[in-house]
Amino acid sequence: MSLSKLSLMGHSAAGRVAVITGAGSGLGRATAHLFADEKSKIAVLDINLDNASKVVEEIESVHGKGVAHALKVDVRNTDNVKAVVDDVAKHFGRIDFLINSAGVGIAPGLTMDAHAWDNADFLKNYEFVMDINVTGTARMIQACVPHLAKAAAENDTPLNTSTPWSNTSRIVNMASIAAVRVSGMTAYDVSKHAILGLTRSAATRLGPKGIAVNCVAPGPVFTPLTEAYTGPFIRQLASEKPHRRPEFPEDVAQAILMLCRPSASAMNGNIVEIDGGCRNMMFGHPYNFDALKDKS
Numbered sequence: 668m669s670l671s672k673l674s675l676m677g678h679s680a681a682g683r684v685a686v687i688t689g690a691g692s693g694l695g696r697a698t699a700h701l702f703a704d705e706k707s708k709i710a711v712l713d714i715n716l717d718n719a720s721k722v723v724e725e726i727e728s729v730h731g732k733g734v735a736h737a738l739k740v741d742v743r744n745t746d747n748v749k750a751v752v753d754d755v756a757k758h759f760g761r762i763d764f765l766i767n768s769a770g771v772g773i774a775p776g777l778t779m780d781a782h783a784w785d786n787a788d789f790l791k792n793y794e795f796v797m798d799i800n801v802t803g804t805a806r807m808i809q810a811c812v813p814h815l816a817k818a819a820a821e822n823d824t825p826l827n828t829s830t831p832w833s834n835t836s837r838i839v840n841m842a843s844i845a846a847v848r849v850s851g852m853t854a855y856d857v858s859k860h861a862i863l864g865l866t867r868s869a870a871t872r873l874g875p876k877g878i879a880v881n882c883v884a885p886g887p888v889f890t891p892l893t894e895a896y897t898g899p900f901i902r903q904l905a906s907e908k909p910h911r912r913p914e915f916p917e918d919v920a921q922a923i924l925m926l927c928r929p930s931a932s933a934m935n936g937n938i939v940e941i942d943g944g945c946r947n948m949m950f951g952h953p954y955n956f957d958a959l960k961d962k963s
């Protein structure tokens with residue numbers, strides 16, 4: 668394909684409809700705001716309807732009525748997920764993107780020790796985390812696929828390629844840097860590694876339907892999920908990073924938007940790390956850049 672034809676793919680997600688779970692808070696909320704700025708329409712889904720409705724109010728106060736729609740969903744419930752997704756399709760007429768940001772985090776009881784797998788509390792917490800973070804993501808994918816495939820078919824602009832689809836429908840899952848390293852919180856680490864596997868498998872299966880599936884892997888970001896127990900850690904890590912700042916929810920939202928733009932058509936089954944480069948630091952510690960500067 669010539670460069671000029673690639674450029675025809677466009678760079679904007681304007682006019683598309685995004686379903687965002689966990690959009691009442693944190694990374695999902697920031698993503699909902701950014702997609703509204705891009706002139707997409709947004710279904711703001713969360714188990715906490717009050718928070719989802721507040722996000723819709725915030726968006727509508729900037730972009731006007733009708734841009735966003737709040738719905739209560741529990742991603743643990745297959746029937747509820749399907750009914751809510753079908754409601755969104757009815758409300759907006761189509762679904763182009765699914766962003767799976769509903770998730771639960773880490774707690775002391777979720778760390779594995781020698782006897783964890785015999786421990787009823789550990790197993791209960793482990794199943795809770797897996798049900799929301801992993802199976803909840805899979806339930807959302809299953810419910811959205813017919814709508815995403817329909818939208819891809821309607822958007823189809825072959826651009827003189829040999830493939831029948833231009834895969835304008837996208838799914839972005841929320842992994843974590845704990846999917847490429849580990850946090851030490853066993854259930855969370857397992858769930859985020861599973862998201863990577865789910866993303867790669869779904870990318871392979873859904874590509875022929877015109878749907879690209881990727882995931883993002885944020886490092887620790889200040890949100891309600893993390894601030895209770897990792898605040899000091901995030902601050903310390905930021906001071907050691909190459910660019911000396913923490914990541915913000917908006918940083919993650921920007922990466923998600925990038926993956927949904929038509930021009931990201933060749934990204935499929937990928938993991939995009941948003942950690943300010945901290946994974947590259949040797950043994951978890953940065954070089955002493957200031958000392959290097961003195962010697963140069």
Ligand SMILES: NC(=O)c1ccc[n+]([C@@H]2O[C@H](COP(=O)([O-])OP(=O)(O)OC[C@H]3O[C@@H](n4cnc5c(N)ncnc54)[C@H](O)[C@@H]3O)[C@@H](O)[C@H]2O)c1
Binds near residue numbers: 741843
């Ligand atoms: N904040 C971070 O540092 C960070 C880093 C890497 C990955 N993540 C991942 O990003 C995602 C979002 O995290 P966040 O920091 O925005 O957390 P958050 O707690 O601010 O938001 C999560 C949202 O998910 C909703 N939710 C929880 N259970 C649900 C259910 N059963 N059905 C529907 N909605 C439900 C919550 O009500 C909440 O609004 C999670 O998957 C998390 O693991 C976060």
